[in-house]
Amino acid sequence: MLPIENYLLLSLLLFTIGVIGVLTRRNVIVMLMSIELILNAVNINLVAFSRYWGSVDGQIFAIFVITDAAAEAAVGLGIILAFFRNRETVLADEMDMLRW
Amino acid sequence: MLNAALFYFFAALAVVSAIAMVTRRNIVHAAVFLITALLATAGIFLQLQAQFLFVVQIILYVGGIMVLFIFVIMLVNLDVSLHLVQFNRQRFVAGVLAVILGVQVLGAFWVGRGSLKLGAARAMEPKNTEAVGQALFQQYMLPFEIASILLLVAMIGAVVMAKRRV
């Protein structure tokens, strides 16, 4: 059986990539997708640990995480739609109406 | 042997497509690569004998959320956005910081390497779906309900947000 470090490293890689995407991409949709990627990394961890502990709790939490991801995607995309309708842009560094 | 091969295949696929997703200029391509990454993740779940989660991952993530993403992308897609700079001003700092963060987590693994004594994985009981269902509807009933309420609220919020005249 594979040692769990493989999964941890994989999820760490995906997590880092996702963080990079969230921090650097201008497109809000890509940011959201990167967030999804991060959540996936988390899921990998959870499932791997549940596998290694022989209990499904990790998978349960993974399910909750997916639920959360679904809700977050729905609301986030709704916000993006509304914003695009008003501002004609999806670039994060043009959404600075909260400044000072 | 086959198990390891599957894992490495899926892992490589996931990492590569994730990198591609972050770097692609075309949003639709990025979405496609994310789908690939998610599918690879699903494969890893399968390889971890979490069949139910494997299916849920595909149905919910790939079949639901990503469809929604592509949907919105097609609604808001602007050809001009293809020719814009895809990365913001803080890209270098941010990249470096993210890498530092990853390295730190890695260091955390390294520091805690001794404490992770799992030994060999115990065999999951074959009826994975039933097990998940049992746990979900008995042990984790309340979180389940809360999650359902969360979904309801999210749905209403999304509808209100996306309505023509907010």
Added chain:
Amino acid sequence: MNAPLPFFLDHIWLVPAFPLLTAAVMLFGRRLKNSVVSVLCVGSVCLSFLCSAGAFFQLLSLPVDNRVASKHLFDWIPAIPYHMVSGSLAYFHADWGFQVDPLSGVMILIVTGVGLLIHFYSIGYMGHEGGYYRFFGYMNLFMFSMLMLVLGNNLMLMFVGWEGVGTCSYLLIGFYFHRKSASDAGKKAFIVNRIGDAGFLLGIFLTSAVLGTIHFNEIRPALDAGHFHSGDPLITAIALLFFVGACGKSAQIPLYVWLPDAMEGPTPVSALIHAATMVTAGVYMVTRTNAIYQLAPTAMAVVAVIGAATAIYAASMGIVQNDIKKVLAYSTISQLGYMFLACGVGAFTAGIFHLMTHAFFKGLLFLAAGSVIHALSGEQDMRKMGALAKKIPATYWTMLIATLAIAGIFPFAGFLSKDLILGKAYEKDFWLWAIGYFTAGMTAFYMFRLVFMTFHGQSRVDHEVEHHIHESPKTMLIPLVVLAALSITGGWVSWPEILGGNSRFIHFLEPVIAVPHEARVEAAKGVSSHGGELLLMLLSEGLVVLGILLAWYIYIKRTELAEKAAKGFGGFYDLVFHKYYVDELYDALFVNRAKDLGLALGSFDTNVIDGLGVNGAAWLTRFISRLSIWWDTWIVDGSVKLGARIVWLLSYPVRLIQDGLVQSYMLLIVIGLVGVLAYYFHLAHSAVR
């Protein structure tokens, strides 16, 4: 007068109240119809006439030694303490009080009576004019002012009336304000009157300074108490100052110039204001203050000389005038000269007597002339008249009666009053009498010249005017008839003793006149020479008849003689015809100088006051405000902005963080996370060691 006064004397204030009321109503007269206006105004004057008549007869009912009714309405100037010339303390106080004595009684009768007739006449005369309500409003206001002047029991109140009549005169002369000549004439009258008023006002001040009072009934006691001997310079000064005012109001040399121009006003105005009542205010005032004059022989002499000079001077100008109203105006001036002559020789009562009769016949003359003008639809030049006797008989006969009266034919009113004056003058001084005597002849001449040129000879009327010559309406004829009757009989109230009468009017006025001791001696002496007086009468009659015949010979028998005469006199004629160039002289001497002064003052105002003062102040203010603007902008605001700028600069790093970009916030989160992990590693490392 602790005994309760009878009604009309007690409510004497009613007399001026009625005209004032209607005058006030006339402010809104534009809305009223002419009929309403006539009823209101004439009715008010009629009421005040009835009141004054009642007051007069109740005055007669009072005992002779105390025929004075004073009515105090309310205090005007309560009491201002000051030091008189004599150094003793006095209180200057004036109140709204009315004093009815024989003098003012007669005056209010004349004013309201003649005024009533002239108002009545105006209904017909002004019927077709615009501003009907305006005319009657002014007229009523004038009535009020004149009655205030007459009834006032102190100099201040009299001065109020004095100014009031001046204002009304100005307003009525300029009634046709759209004619420049009319408005100019109004201004001229007003300005010339100002000179006299200034003198009068100074006189009032000096009076209060010297005598400590301005109430008529207190003047004589003050004089007696002050032990002023006759010819006291202060008293003389007062008298002269008063006389200046009288000259202004009554058109005596040198201030007569406004009266001829005043003929620009409507004829009823000329009749009422510039013949019957207002112009006689000077005579009334001199008579009212006779106590002062009798202590100033010099002033009396001045009054007499000026009166006589004015009489003959105006008469000479009246001879050559062609405008019918101008002739009457000069004759008015000359008659006023008669009155002042009387006053000057101490015959105040004779002056008042002549004032009354003059009011009758001169009012009648003006009204008749107005009727003529009305008949000729506005023609005033006598050279365009003639042979009107048949066409407008009523006007002709009344005019003839008035002319006889002014010419002094026995037994018309003018004869009695004028001969009384001449007699007194003869008693005083021969030359004064000679001037008056000669003037009487000239008067007869130019008056009959007027009559002949207007009513006899062949007609010189323009043809388009010719065929609608018409007799005036009843409303105009009735006053003519009434005044004609008065012109005949008005003088009989004082039938001279010499003709078997008892001059009741004179004696009735006696109490008003303060008769100094020597004067009473004179009177006793004068009674002796009846023969002389009778002779004087015959002489004047003869001269008058001669004048009439001369006028008939020149203007009826041989008309060409008029031009011949004009040619013959040559330069002198021109001189007289141009009124001795007095207007031009005054223009050169005073008017233009005043204008220059005005211009000088104007330029001073523009350059010095406005330029230097106002604009300079404005410039200075602007300059200072510039400074303060600079201060505000650079120092005050500058400091504020500097503070803001400093804060802005200091807040720069914080603002860098708060750029509102979600990704930078995420970056901060990551930084914090990295920091925390670094700290964790530090702990772990130390734990290991």
Added chain:
Amino acid sequence: MNYLNSPFFHTYVLPVLYGAIIVAVLPLLAGYIVLVERKVMADMQARLGPMRVGPHGLLQPIADALKLLIKEDIIPEKADRFLFWMAPVLSVGMALLAYAAIPFGPVFQVADLNVGLLFILAISSLGIYGIVLGGWASNSHYSLLGALRSAAQLVSYETAAGLGIVSALVWAGSLSMKAIVQAQYDRGIWFIAYVPVGFFIYLVGSIAETNRAPFDLPEAESELVAGYMTEYSGFRWALYFLGEYANMVVVAAVATTLFLGGWLRPFVRYHDHFPGTSIELLDILPTLLFLGAAAYCLRLTPRQPVKIQKMVMAAVAGLCVILAGVMLAALFAPPGVMAGIHGAFWFLAKVGAYIYAFLWFRFTFPRYRFDQLMRLGWRFLIPLALINVIGAATAIVLSEQWGLHPLPAALITSAATLGVAVWLASDGAKAPTTTAETAGGGD
């Protein structure tokens, strides 16, 4: 023979073999489904349909396939080549992948996942990407709108269809296809009898999922030319076509498995044998059917105008006779083989019937308007499906806790659900059509 029983053979060889068979047969199957569709359409419209290529146009599919294969392959200039290439492959690939879990018979199944049903649903849900990405990649407004429409439509009706499936699942109690069929065998009745409403919901949902009339909005010719396929031509277009028909087969297979008893023959609990043999009476049915078909063809043969047609028709009759012989022979084969062959026959027969229903609907019902489609999906089908699931659960509780016989319990709950359906229909009729805007924000 020993080798045939080895686990290696069963674990690796057989699945690959089955997969190869499916991939090889499926295009042919799709082509002949098209032919059948055209024939049925012609029949319903009182026409003949394709008659030229081969007798009664029997060779038409081959000709079409050849034509499509040799046609010029056009890629629009502004198109996104990568996705343009990937989309059709994706749709076909996903369709084929779904076959992996479909049991064509007790033995004829690639892989029996214990989440087989969910697997199929997941894979078929991935089929959306084929459409959406293709529509977007071809960079055309018609394509994009079609793609958006189909995305909205598929997402909406997947939910309804999935809930319809759940109502059957609660009776089956397993996600494995085999287990589901086994459950129906054990109960001795098809689940369509227990959850008719669920079957109806799945029927409608599956039609919508396969973009078939009356729900073929994404490729509505009158509105969008050809929808997401507008820019496609030739081979890629053929791939889309293939994927569509493959999907039809998939949904038909799922419906068969869940509601129609899979490979089970009718009356599975009737076990009378031919006297003296172990052959059950009803197992003779397939043979009889084929013989009847052969007789029908023979009767038609003399009426054929052309000689060659007579010959072909005779040949068809002969084929039917051969198949009948095969069925008959199977009766005497070992039970495994026999069950496999007969199961495949019944399964394919049921699938054919289901697809025939599809064709029937297509030629019967007019096309929906988009907002009507959305209203139907969101305001009628989904609530009804939820109620239906509750009803099914209630029926199970009634039967298992209270000992009621399952059939009446299911009938009661189904009746109640139908009442709700009527109420919902009337309500949905009255309701304003704002749901379309919310769900199908694409157009």
